Amino acid sequence: MNRRVATPKAALPRKKPVEAGDSPANVAQSDSLMLWIVLARSFNAVSKLLERDVAKSGLTGMEFGILEVLYHKGPLLLGEIQRKVLVTSGGITYLVDRLVEKGLVKREECENDRRARYAVLTPSGTALIKRIFPAHAKLIEQALAGLNISEQRQITPLLRQLGLAAEALVPTSKS
């Protein structure tokens, strides 16, 4: 948002009937536009809810994300985290610095590559994420409850497909 986004700004639109003058290409385009609008608004609504939740623990969404990924995957190199949470190299340094200041994470050397550093949860970081993650997961469930489970299972693989295709178009991030 994260990076900030060319979010579609209109209220959730109802589908308009295809008009006589619309070429097939324009029709396809308007389908895509519509999908993008509802995708972006869904994301924004859910992420706003979740952000408010993690803020109660004094964390930003990104900080939470880093704690979460370290909790679920174990120690990771900064660069590995960077790719997972999609921040810039400057961003990951800054974020880990802050987590270190808060005593939630520490840096450790990498034996094979002396340029690299691991980020590792401290005991208090582990305790924090362990304490707040379950409620967070419950909140996600509530936030997505507009769809029942079978509807959720229906769109998940399609969204995964969409995401993978879109990621393939993003030029590999350098900075």
Next chain:
Amino acid sequence: MNRRVATPKAALPRKKPVEAGDSPANVAQSDSLMLWIVLARSFNAVSKLLERDVAKSGLTGMEFGILEVLYHKGPLLLGEIQRKVLVTSGGITYLVDRLVEKGLVKREECENDRRARYAVLTPSGTALIKRIFPAHAKLIEQALAGLNISEQRQITPLLRQLGLAAEALVPTSKS
């Protein structure tokens, strides 16, 4: 996110088999988590693409969004725009200020309510959005091309439903 987000950080996950000890509630929760992960990653990938595109015109995603909504809806009160693009009140003042400095938008009085102001596209603002919007729409179509049209039509109403339900949970934004 712009607003920044408690984005799920793991790589796009494959579905894990349900294990013997998983209660039904936990299974539902993991379905939701999975959906949230793919939703967030799809959004981030697409929005990154679009953001790079609008940056070429010297606009942030938010600025583009405001021009777009004014282009499609005509003059709007700042508060109306604020609700559509989901920024804070300080944010909308700041954004409109910047668009005014760039000569793309001007403020106009509201006759019925002297507290309020309209934002109106200037001729050069209209010209800009008219020039860049078509290519932007094409880019959206490309970005979402991981799904064919019928798949897109399949998930759009479901995502709309998800988004509306989630928005209903967001406490009405004050600031």
Next chain:
DNA sequence: AGAATATATCTCAGTACTTAGATAATTGTA
């Protein structure tokens, strides 16, 4: 009408990043 409350925008300080480029270590190549 007058007081209390609500609403629309603005102000200003603060924050969470991004960007560009620096530094150090590693890998590939002749």
Next chain:
DNA sequence: TACAATTATCTAAGTACTGAGATATATTCT
């Protein structure tokens, strides 16, 4: 081996916002 190119992180400056509170106007309630 030495040189070049790549990679991993860090630094410093800049930007796009957010959040809290101020101001002016409008609305509601007595």
